[in-house]
Amino acid sequence: MADPRVHIRSIGTALPGAPIDNAGLARHFKMTASFAQWIDTYVGTSFRHFAFDLDTGKREYSLAELGAEAGSRAIANAGIEPGELDLIVMATWSPDQLIPATVNIVADRLGVNDLTTFQLQSGCTGALQALDVASQLLIAGRHRTALVIGADTCFKHFRPGLDPRRMEPGHLVNTVLFGDGAGAAVLSRDPAPGAPLLRHVSVRLTGLNRAPGQSADWFGWGDTLPDHLPIAEDYKAIEEAVPAMAVEMFHELLEELDWSVEDADYLLPPQLSGQMTERITGLLDVAGLQEISCVRETGNMGNALPFFQLELLLPRMGAGDRALGVAIESSKWIKSGFAVEMP
Incomplete structure (x- = not known):
């Protein structure tokens, strides 16, 4: 932790x-x-x-x-x-x-x-x-x-x-x-007024013997192969696997932190797309948590997205509030999550 x-x-x-x-x-x-x-x-x-x-x-x-x-x-x-x-x-x-x-x-x-x-x-x-x-x-x-x-x-x-x-x-x-x-x-390591604590971060590769769900070549359309698509994706595999992985990561976070769902106040779900986010939050069935999402307004910006969610989250947090965030990567199937708590 x-x-x-x-x-x-x-x-x-x-x-x-x-x-x-x-x-x-x-x-x-x-x-x-x-x-x-x-x-x-x-x-x-x-x-x-x-x-x-x-x-x-x-x-x-x-x-x-x-x-x-x-x-x-x-x-x-x-x-x-x-x-x-x-x-x-x-x-x-x-x-x-x-x-x-x-x-x-x-x-x-x-x-x-x-x-x-x-x-x-x-x-x-x-x-x-x-x-x-x-x-x-x-x-x-x-x-x-x-x-x-x-x-x-x-x-x-x-x-x-x-x-x-x-x-x-x-x-x-x-x-x-x-x-x-x-x-x-x-x-x-230095505290400041209103600064929340990063309580936990978890990252785990789970792609052993699994084909990548998404790949991106280094060279884009400057490649010497004009018919070659630099981005490839198995969208059906992503639709099937990512929501289940997100649910697994959410409950693993709770277990690692020794929290119950009732102990949390906010949820920062994966931001692959607006539709995928809705599907994941529906599967989580955590109506008591306030959802923090931005992907409909920004598009999928990859690694930038958790920071946009945190930017929306932090002004809303009061003393004792807790938030759980989840991010899933389909390239070789990585689960990740984090927890934030306001002292």
């Missing part, structure tokens, strides 16, 4: 550009209004933000820029100076380059040096992996103040000229599911 001395001092988030609604996607793909309605009904996402121009595919924001913006906001919200950081951990599945690691470009943009940095390559559970690594290093006494970042620019894996009418359903879902963004948290 994570040590209660790990405090979440602040959260910061960043979104690129203006929101794009489903009607805007339909216009871009030269589809009718029924296509926008299909996205809303079947996927459950109303808006998303892209770091790339939708029409030209030109990059307007790098992942490092978004990560640094979210990090700067978290640092300012914590009331500290960048130089007080002695650790940065960043999670992403869509780095700007193989090297230098994006986390080190973020550090440069923040104007910090002579500190420890880690970059974790993972999908939807990467943010929780980063929280786990940072909190364990703080508990060990190696570091005192950490910046944890989760960020992804997913849309760069899709070319602007895609024709939805010629796409298989799984690829079509991916095309309208994702958005781009970044989130960050300042963790510290």
Whole structure:
């Protein structure tokens, strides 16, 4: 169990550009209004933000820029100076380059040096992996103040000229599911008024002898194989496995914390899509918990999403309130969860 001395001092988030609604996607793909309605009904996402121009595919924001913006906001919200950081951990599945690691470009943009940095390559559970690594290093006494970042620019894996009418359903879902963004948290061994405790983080790989549910190649549409799709997904397997994994993780968290459902006040469910979130919360059957979700308004931003949920959660928490969060990764089937408590 994570040590209660790990405090979440602040959260910061960043979104690129203006929101794009489903009607805007339909216009871009030269589809009718029924296509926008299909996205809303079947996927459950109303808006998303892209770091790339939708029409030209030109990059307007790098992942490092978004990560640094979210990090700067978290640092300012914590009331500290960048130089007080002695650790940065960043999670992403869509780095700007193989090297230098994006986390080190973020550090440069923040104007910090002579500190420890880690970059974790993972999908939807990467943010929780980063929280786990940072909190364990703080508990060990190696570091005192950490910046944890989760960020992804997913849309760069899709070319602007895609024709939805010629796409298989799984690829079509991916095309309208994702958005781009970044989130960050300042963790510290030093308490502060109103700072909740990161009580527990759990991450576990469960994909032995199981085919990946989703894969993403390093090269996108710049690959030398013009007919090759850089994103592949077994959406049926995800629909079947992810809700069950989320329920398992939720109850495992309760057991590890020795909490009952009645001990918790808030639920931060997985944010794969609006429809999937509704399905998961229905299976959990926890009507007494207040749900904190944002995916309908932001799209699936991968590693950024838990920080957007935390940004919504923290102002609502009162003394003694408890929250449980769950994130599931279908790439090789990873379960993760965390618990937050306000002293």
